[in-house]
């Protein structure tokens with residue numbers, strides 16, 4: 390019992406010291422103090438087919454500024470079921486199964502988009518449990534535990550309710566996740582073996598399904614540090630890198646933050662590794678405005694927005710990004726009315742030259758502005 394006395398003194402001192410502290414923003418977490426957020430069920434008359442997509446229109450009628458642009462998010466608004474569910478999960482399943490007709494058969498999209506390392510397996514397992522429980526709790530009419538399976542009643546399929554312990558099953562469970570949640574997801578972990586390399590103390594992209602990449606091949610960013618994942622974004626190194634890394638280190642389990650971005654593309658593909666972004670073009674490529682009359686704003690020109698949500702998992706300490714992609718024909722944006730249209734025009738006109746190049750706005754910008762104002 391003697392040992393208990395100094396311990397008690399230390400505890401008391403800590404307690405007193407704490408009492409005098411300002412209730413500072415909590416940065417580090419204690420596993421014992423963590424209690425999982427309680428997820429409310431949506432109302433019992435919730436109907437997925439009547440859920441209009443969130444208006445993910447993160448553009449401002451102002452000069453472009455590269456910022457983290459993160460806002461905290463209620464956990465209740467994390468993973469969503471909207472009227473796109475059936476269509477989007479089907480598109481994704483074809484992409485990761487190499488059976489989507491829009492891509493050449495020899496293009497191995499599965500190995501580009503479904504990614505995992507052995508060291509990420511505990512985090513995959515944890516995310517599997519967190520994400521599937523979330524869907525069962527929030528949408529109990531559509532995701533129902535039956536024995537050791539979960540019945541997805543929207544797509545009428547079954548997936549296991551817990552992840553196996555065999556690391557060789559990783560791809561299978563990543564795939565099951567795509568049959569439950571519509572969002573892509575990436576799992577990031579620290580990699581102590583790479584600390585001596587450039588950006589080696591950052592979080593590394595260690596696993597995930599990134600089926601809806603917009604302008605790069607996810608495999609090229611795989612197993613790379615956060616800064617490399619963001620690599621071609623103009624200004625990232627100078628303006629964002631430090632705060633982004635700091636943020637990743639500080640986020641605690643139970644905390645959810647969100648950020649969104651937008652772009653425009655002249656096709657309706659969800660997975661694109663070779664266009665969309667100007668950095669994939671030859672150096673001497675001059676972007677020439679596309680011809681307004683030859684563009685189809687109902688079927689060809691699309692508005693694209695990514696809604697990212699970031700959190701940390703309590704057991705593995707992995708940072709998880711979920712990425713929800715909205716892809717709408719431009720005519721849908723136009724039908725939102727003049728306020729939204731003018732705001733989008735203002736945002737496009739506010740791009741500096743490097744962003745114009747990066748987003749290929751030199752091509753789609755002029756005809757799109759004409760369209761939004763017509």
Ligand SMILES: *[C@@H]1O[C@H](CO)[C@@H](O)[C@H](O)[C@H]1NC(C)=O
Pocket residue numbers: 481482483485486564567568
């Ligand atoms: C991919 O194809 C396999 C074999 O046909 C099937 O078992 C699996 O469910 C499919 N995955 C998805 C996501 O559709």
Ligand SMILES: *[C@@H]1O[C@H](CO)[C@@H](O)[C@H](O)[C@H]1NC(C)=O
Pocket residue numbers: 603604619650651652693694695
């Ligand atoms: C959104 O930002 C991510 C980087 O965080 C980038 O990879 C992606 O291409 C962007 N998407 C759009 C639609 O601009």
